[in-house]
Amino acid sequence: MDSIFHELTELLMEKNTKLSYEKARTWVELVWEDFETTYAKAGYEYQGKEMTEKVVRQWITNYGSRIHEFAARNPKYKHLLDHQESNEDDGFVH
Numbered sequence: 303m304d305s306i307f308h309e310l311t312e313l314l315m316e317k318n319t320k321l322s323y324e325k326a327r328t329w330v331e332l333v334w335e336d337f338e339t340t341y342a343k344a345g346y347e348y349q350g351k352e353m354t355e356k357v358v359r360q361w362i363t364n365y366g367s368r369i370h371e372f373a374a375r376n377p378k379y380k381h382l383l384d385h386q387e388s389n390e391d392d393g394f395v396h
Contacts, residue, residue, distance in 0.1 A: 306355055307331060310362060317366030329369060332379065334358050 307330055314326040321329070337357055342348065365372060372379065 303351070306351070307334070310334075310355070310358055313359065314362045314366045314369070317362060318369055321369075330358065330362075333361060336378075
């Protein structure tokens with residue numbers, strides 16, 4: 303799984319150059335988990351990680367450059383946009 307997450311993280315960073323590796327990796331893991339959870343709650347039979355990877359890859363390809371717009375409309379992901387008030391890395395490349 304780590305290699306899949308790494309590959310998807312690299313793809314997201316290509317689509318959205320403002321994201322650090324850590325922030326992009328967090329996005330990949332959250333979107334992956336969110337898709338699998340939503341799919342299961344809808345009562346669908348698990349189709350395997352290959353299907354989840356295909357869906358997440360498609361979402362990154364289509365929406366990766368605008369991931370901040372997605373988060374702005376979804377309170378569940380708002381914390382990924384909030385800037386830290388300290389001098390710590392905020393997860394964005396400046």
